[in-house]
Amino acid sequence: xxxxxxxxxxxxxxxxxxxxxxxxxxxxxxxxxxxxxxxxxxxxxxxxxxxxxxxxxxxxxxxxxxxxxxxxxxxxxxxxxxxxxxxxxxxxxxxxxxxxxxxxxxxxxxxxxxxxxxxxxxxxxxxxxxxxxxxxxxxxxxxxxxxxxxxxxxxxxxxxxxxxxxxxxxxxxxxxxxxxxxxxxxxxxxxxxxxxxxxxxxxxxxxxxxxxxxxxxxxxxxxxxxxxxxxxxxxxxxxxx
Amino acid sequence: xxxxxxxxxxxxxxxxxxxxxxxxxxxxxxxxxxxxxxxxxxxxxxxxxxxxxxxxxxxxxxxxxxxxxxxxxxxxxxxxxxxxxxxxxxxxxxxxxxxxxxxxxxxxxxxxx
Numbered sequence: 001x002x003x004x005x006x007x008x009x010x011x012x013x014x015x016x017x018x019x020x021x022x023x024x025x026x027x028x029x030x031x032x033x034x035x036x037x038x039x040x041x042x043x044x045x046x047x048x049x050x051x052x053x054x055x056x057x058x059x060x061x062x063x064x065x066x067x068x069x070x071x072x073x074x075x076x077x078x079x080x081x082x083x084x085x086x087x088x089x090x091x092x093x094x095x096x097x098x099x100x101x102x103x104x105x106x107x108x109x110x111x112x113x114x115x116x117x118x119x120x121x122x123x124x125x126x127x128x129x130x131x132x133x134x135x136x137x138x139x140x141x142x143x144x145x146x147x148x149x150x151x152x153x154x155x156x157x158x159x160x161x162x163x164x165x166x167x168x169x170x171x172x173x174x175x176x177x178x179x180x181x182x183x184x185x186x187x188x189x190x191x192x193x194x195x196x197x198x199x200x201x202x203x204x205x206x207x208x209x210x211x212x213x214x215x216x217x218x219x220x221x222x223x224x225x226x227x228x229x230x231x232x233x234x235x236x237x238x239x240x241x
Numbered sequence: 242x243x244x245x246x247x248x249x250x251x252x253x254x255x256x257x258x259x260x261x262x263x264x265x266x267x268x269x270x271x272x273x274x275x276x277x278x279x280x281x282x283x284x285x286x287x288x289x290x291x292x293x294x295x296x297x298x299x300x301x302x303x304x305x306x307x308x309x310x311x312x313x314x315x316x317x318x319x320x321x322x323x324x325x326x327x328x329x330x331x332x333x334x335x336x337x338x339x340x341x342x343x344x345x346x347x348x349x350x351x352x353x354x
Contacts (some may be wrong), residue, residue, distance in 0.1 A: 018315065025316035033317050044321050055328045059335050066339035069346050076279050094276045101272060105265035108307045112261065115253040218253060218309075225307045229300055235272075236296035240279050 043219045047226045050179075054230050057172050058237055064164040065241070073160040075239045078151070079143070093239050096139050097231065100180075103132030104228040107221050114217035119194050122217060126191035129224065133184040140177045144170075169238070176234060179227050190220045254309045264306045271295045271302075 015034060016024055026032050033041045065072055080087040110125035147153040147169070151160065158166040193199065194217060202211040275295040278288055305311040310318055 022315035022319060025314060032320070034314060036313065036317055041317070044317065048321055048324060051325050052328070055325070055331070059328075059331055062332070063335045063339045063342075066336070067342035067346065069343070069351070090276065090279055094272070097272050097276075098269065101265065101268045104268075104303065104307055105261060108261045108264075109258060112255065112258060115255050215253060222308055225303055228307075229303050232296055232299045232303070236275065236292050240275060240292050 037215050039215055039219050040222065043222045047222065050226065050230075054172075054175070054233070057168075057175065058233060061168045061172060061238065064168065065162075068162045068164055070162040072162050073158065073165050075241070078147075078160065079239065090239060092139060092143060093235065096136055097235055099132050099136050099139075100228050100231050103129045103136070104225050106132065107224045111218045111221040114194065114199070114214040117200060117214070119197055119200060122214075123191045123195035126187050126194065126217070126220070130184050130187035130191065133180050133187065133224075133227075137177055137180050137184065140173060140180075144173075172234060172238060176227070176230055179230070183224050183227050186220060187224070190216060254312060256309075256312070260306060264302050267302055268299055271299050 015021060025034055028034075036044075076089040079091075079093050080089045081091050082088065106125045107129045110122045110129060113119075113122040113125060153160070153166045153169070155167045155170050157163050193203075193212065194214075196203075198212045199214045199216065202213065204210065205212060272295075275292055278291045278295075283291065304322070310322070
């Protein structure tokens with residue numbers, strides 16, 4: 001006769017901290033990420049994979065830029081704007097950077113108010129975040145229009161110098177702008193659910209039927225901060241190089 | 242600043258709002274710093290070390306505080322932050338590759354121009 005082994009000791013096991021905790025967590029049964037809800041763990045893993053995608057983009061940019069014999073356009077002149085006077089170098093990109101950082105700040109606070117069950121503040125801050133994001137995309141559209149219509153830059157050609165400038169610029173900023181746009185759409189959706197009180201009532205999700213919880217706001221926040229994070233790298237290596 | 246592991250699952254990440262304002266301010270200062278590097282036309286090694294330092298500091302602040310990585314358990318921190326470090330190997334490979342391509346272009350194709 002087979003006997004099942006009793007694995008549940010009836011009390012929660014000790015959860016050590018530090019390196020020992022790392023080993024214990026990873027060698028334990030079923031769950032490696034002990035106090036992390038799976039939605040959040042999956043978002044982190046998705047962001048890790050997205051990190052590799054953007055790494056590949058920026059690496060291919062580095063490779064073509066280092067190996068081209070044609071002169072590369074100077075970004076601080078290409079992206080200069082004049083407000084009636086002398087053109088200010090890179091000013092549009094600087095404004096976009098500050099807007100995205102601010103949107104990250106409001107998002108972090110939205111997460112905080114969400115966990116405090118202050119649904120109105122949380123929803124308002126997420127709407128502010130979404131508006132910052134939308135204005136970022138708007139400025140990017142302006143920048144693209146300027147480059148395509150006024151300067152004649154194309155993904156395959158560039159009157160200012162190396163043709164790779166066009167292809168890299170449209171690919172990298174396009175992919176990032178796409179991420180921002182998707183983020184804005186999801187921010188509106190999550191803000192709406194928060195405002196309605198779905199997460200207070202634990203209303204089941206439309207697709208997943210899982211119980212709603214403020215964890216969704218934090219997962220949304222992770223995605224949004226990642227978009228900001230990618231911009232940090234694009235700003236440094238594409239616009240400042 | 243470590244949270245109790247038992248309540249974390251239920252309560253999630255909760256930290257005083259002042260932290261977010263401080264990080265926000267720091268990110269503004271760092272961004273202004275990297276913009277200043279370009280604005281004042283710093284060149285060469287100074288330019289590059291400043292740009293990369295500001296970049297890594299900003300990325301670190303965002304991940305550690307805004308994304309709450311600082312308060313997570315090591316199991317998650319290592320799983321997420323260590324794999325991207327390997328990208329540096331890729332960076333090294335592509336640096337060699339780009340140098341080689343530039344060398345061949347300079348040596349064999351410059352006459353044709």
